[in-house]
Amino acid sequence: MATAGSILGHSVLRREDAALLTGGRSYVDDLDIAARSVVFVRSDVPHGRIVGISGGEGVFTAEDLQLPDMLAGPPAPAHFGRPALATGTVGYVGDPVAVVVGDTLAEARDRAEEVIVEIEELPGNADPMAASEVVFEVDPIEDPGALEGADVVVSFRYLNQKIAPAPMETNGILAVPDFDGAGRLRLWVPTQSPFSVRQTVADCLRLDPDRIHVVVPATGGGFGAKGHAYVEQVVTAALAVRLGEPLLWVESRTENMLHMGHARGQVQDVQIGARADGTVVGMKWSVTQDAGAYPDIGAWLTFYTKMMASGTYRIPRIDFRARSVTTNTAPTGALRGAGRPEAAATVERAMDLLATELGMDPVEVRRRNLIKTHSEPVVTPTGAVYDAGDYLAAMERAVELVGYDELRAAQAERRRRGDRHQLGIGVANYIEVTGNGPSSDYGSVEIHDDGTVTVLSGVSSHGQGHQTTYAQIASEQLGIPWGRITVVQSDTDVVPRGNGTYGSRSLQLGGSAIDRAAAGVVDQARQIAADHLEANVEDITVYHGSGLGVAGSPDTALPWSKLAELSPEPLAAECDFDQGARTFPFGTHVAVVEVDTETGGVRQLRHLCVDDCGNVINPLLAEGQQHGGVAQGIAQALWEEMVFDAGAGPRTTNFGDYLIPSAAEFCDFETHRNTTPTPLNPLGAKGIGEAGTVGATPAVQSAVIDALAPYGVRHLDMPLTPERVWRALAGDGDGAQRGTAP
Numbered sequence: 001m002a003t004a005g006s007i008l009g010h011s012v013l014r015r016e017d018a019a020l021l022t023g024g025r026s027y028v029d030d031l032d033i034a035a036r037s038v039v040f041v042r043s044d045v046p047h048g049r050i051v052g053i054s055g056g057e058g059v060f061t062a063e064d065l066q067l068p069d070m071l072a073g074p075p076a077p078a079h080f081g082r083p084a085l086a087t088g089t090v091g092y093v094g095d096p097v098a099v100v101v102g103d104t105l106a107e108a109r110d111r112a113e114e115v116i117v118e119i120e121e122l123p124g125n126a127d128p129m130a131a132s133e134v135v136f137e138v139d140p141i142e143d144p145g146a147l148e149g150a151d152v153v154v155s156f157r158y159l160n161q162k163i164a165p166a167p168m169e170t171n172g173i174l175a176v177p178d179f180d181g182a183g184r185l186r187l188w189v190p191t192q193s194p195f196s197v198r199q200t201v202a203d204c205l206r207l208d209p210d211r212i213h214v215v216v217p218a219t220g221g222g223f224g225a226k227g228h229a230y231v232e233q234v235v236t237a238a239l240a241v242r243l244g245e246p247l248l249w250v251e252s253r254t255e256n257m258l259h260m261g262h263a264r265g266q267v268q269d270v271q272i273g274a275r276a277d278g279t280v281v282g283m284k285w286s287v288t289q290d291a292g293a294y295p296d297i298g299a300w301l302t303f304y305t306k307m308m309a310s311g312t313y314r315i316p317r318i319d320f321r322a323r324s325v326t327t328n329t330a331p332t333g334a335l336r337g338a339g340r341p342e343a344a345a346t347v348e349r350a351m352d353l354l355a356t357e358l359g360m361d362p363v364e365v366r367r368r369n370l371i372k373t374h375s376e377p378v379v380t381p382t383g384a385v386y387d388a389g390d391y392l393a394a395m396e397r398a399v400e401l402v403g404y405d406e407l408r409a410a411q412a413e414r415r416r417r418g419d420r421h422q423l424g425i426g427v428a429n430y431i432e433v434t435g436n437g438p439s440s441d442y443g444s445v446e447i448h449d450d451g452t453v454t455v456l457s458g459v460s461s462h463g464q465g466h467q468t469t470y471a472q473i474a475s476e477q478l479g480i481p482w483g484r485i486t487v488v489q490s491d492t493d494v495v496p497r498g499n500g501t502y503g504s505r506s507l508q509l510g511g512s513a514i515d516r517a518a519a520g521v522v523d524q525a526r527q528i529a530a531d532h533l534e535a536n537v538e539d540i541t542v543y544h545g546s547g548l549g550v551a552g553s554p555d556t557a558l559p560w561s562k563l564a565e566l567s568p569e570p571l572a573a574e575c576d577f578d579q580g581a582r583t584f585p586f587g588t589h590v591a592v593v594e595v596d597t598e599t600g601g602v603r604q605l606r607h608l609c610v611d612d613c614g615n616v617i618n619p620l621l622a623e624g625q626q627h628g629g630v631a632q633g634i635a636q637a638l639w640e641e642m643v644f645d646a647g648a649g650p651r652t653t654n655f656g657d658y659l660i661p662s663a664a665e666f667c668d669f670e671t672h673r674n675t676t677p678t679p680l681n682p683l684g685a686k687g688i689g690e691a692g693t694v695g696a697t698p699a700v701q702s703a704v705i706d707a708l709a710p711y712g713v714r715h716l717d718m719p720l721t722p723e724r725v726w727r728a729l730a731g732d733g734d735g736a737q738r739g740t741a742p
């Protein structure tokens with residue numbers, strides 16, 4: 001991929017930041033378009049029957065709007081979905097029941113307060129293990145003898161708690177009917193998937209998608225949760241059409257915490273069997289996924305948990321079943337990692353518990369079981385096809401860089417002295433799957449008469465920096481300076497099609513599409529140059545910064561503006577790059593923590609990772625993704641949890657209750673990368689956007705439990721708050737499974 005003098009692999013500064021920092025790009029709430037405000041009236045009970053809705057002005061209910069159910073869309077099964085506004089019953093606190101319109105946000109809020117929703121309460125349940133309605137089961141892998149030949153079997157229950165996506169910008173939409181005077185509906189939506197929003201709104205409003213124009217304004221993070229249309233967006237669009245006027249909906253932080261798809265929420269009963277020397281013979285998984293009140297994409301994500309259930313290890317046999325059940329909480333959605341952190345956390349816990357059981361070092365147990373280095377695909381017992389990997393290299397580099405042996409010695413010393421502050425070391429290997437969703441995406445490249453370039457892309461950046469990397473990719477192929485290349489995405493009128501940004505798919509699919517389209521343009525231009533210069537087309541080469549000319553004669557180079565002028569057709573090409581398969585980035589995270597044995601407080605001293613996402617186009621951006629993912633991963637291990645009371649009443653509904661960390665809470669992150677290119681795309685790139693949430697969480701959880709080992713603590717559920725750690729030290733914690741394995 002990268003050649004000498006290549007712009008690929010360089011830390012080019014993000015070109016999108018200047019506009020974001022100086023207000024040059026607007027978020028949906030700041031768009032300069034006059035609109036009345038929409039506010040939703042929501043259920044304040046977890047479960048109940050709607051008896052009546054009365055009061056208020058400008059109120060619309062499900063009966064008034066008559067919208068069809070909103071379906072979750074592929075890959076979710078066809079029966080997944082929910083009503084746009086509650087009909088008959090409410091399923092969770094925050095479930096939208098009615099909608100009101102006001103001239104201002106304040107007026108709409110006041111009107112919403114005046115609406116009386118009479119609800120006959122029914123028992124609410126937030127515990128998936130007490131739920132009875134099963135909405136989805138992945139195809140099981142049935143291998144009752146999966147643990148045959150084991151000398152030891154370790155059994156445990158793993159709770160992967162529910163967390164909130166909590167993007168900095170909450171959700172919203174600005175809907176303007178007849179924006180263009182031709183009766184088309186324009187929607188500004190902070191979303192990861194403009195084409196999918198357009199399709200859902202079209203389906204629900206029974207409109208031709210061509211009658212809808214979706215534009216994504218600046219978007220303050222999505223983290224997987226803004227991957228599809230929300231009911232409020234559909235209802236706002238429908239109301240705007242019905243009233244024939246622009247309408248704006250922007251939710252409050254509390255609404256966002258209540259309603260935006262919560263994630264994880266798995267209870268796993270797991271067994272791992274191994275021989276006395278630590279060689280794993282098999283694993284058994286029984287997973288219960290909390291789907292929330294209506295089945296959405298989160299109810300399906302056990303598909304990925306199953307796929308990744310053997311991690312980076314040679315686990316020959318796996319027995320796996322998973323059922324998704326409804327509870328009276330917000331519908332479970334996707335959040336950074338989506339189904340894969342749930343697998344990695346458990347596989348790594350299993351390795352640690354095995355090490356404890358066998359009295360072996362946790363790194364040594366891993367070393368004995370890692371899949372050997374491969375450049376050809378490896379098929380796992382769950383049917384995953386790992387593209388290319390060197391898992392041992394990542395782990396050995398990480399333990400070497402962190403100084404594992406010295407850390408163990410320091411830990412032993414503190415234990416011997418009986419220090420108040422005990423050291424814990426956690427090592428976690430991870431592998432995840434990227435390039436998810438449809439295996440293709442769109443890109444095009446067009447050269448203008450002045451030699452500038454427009455690149456179109458079907459994916460939709462909401463913080464990842466595609467403007468920067470995609471310009472690098474086009475520049476590399478065309479030899480045109482990066483600054484002369486404009487990248488356009490997130491606009492359904494300008495870009496013909498696309499599948500959006502999620503599943504860390506954008507570089508490998510969207511980037512490769514641009515790479516191939518640019519290569520197509522170069523081929524066209526070479527023919528034109530050859531004809532003009534009366535040379536052999538094979539002899540025409542790209543001269544970076546000056547154009548195309550005969551190899552070995554740089555002064556023959558024709559500038560791109562000249563090539564565009566000579567070309568009878570526009571110099572342009574498009575590509576729907578189809579990778580045909582997914583890629584599997586991997587790596588090793590090491591966490592070092594200090595636990596205060598008197599207070600239960602945890603302080604992370606170090607977090608080191610060696611991530612391998614193949615070739616990297618922009619190391620600065622990749623490192624930013626490593627940092628962001630690690631921060632979210634640590635946050636799940638130590639602080640974040642959506643808490644519900646026994647009747648499913650939510651207790652964490654704002655940033656006072658829900659412990660989202662700031663940069664001040666973290667130690668410095670030591671990020672490193674190995675490079676095992678994938679053979680599946682021309683860039684050799686795998687995704688990096690979610691790696692941190694997959695690798696960091698188990699490393700931190702493991703480190704805290706490791707610090708508590710001398711106190712007989714074998715396992716402790718997340719989040720590892722001071723109270724939970726303190727209770728475990730006191731010997732009475734929930735989630736503190738003590739003693740030897742059954």
Ligand code: MCN
Nearest residue numbers: 221222223224463469503504505506507617618687688689
């Ligand atoms: N990159 C690179 N070399 C690689 C891989 C990636 O230089 N081998 C660069 C890419 O060009 C891109 C960035 O790193 O600028 C991330 O690329 P990729 O891994 O392809 O992920 P996506 O662009 O598809 O982003 C999606 C991913 C997901 S699924 C979530 S969730 C997530 C994440 O990205 N949400 C984010 N990172 C986020 N970052 C921000 N700021 N906000 C979010 O909501």
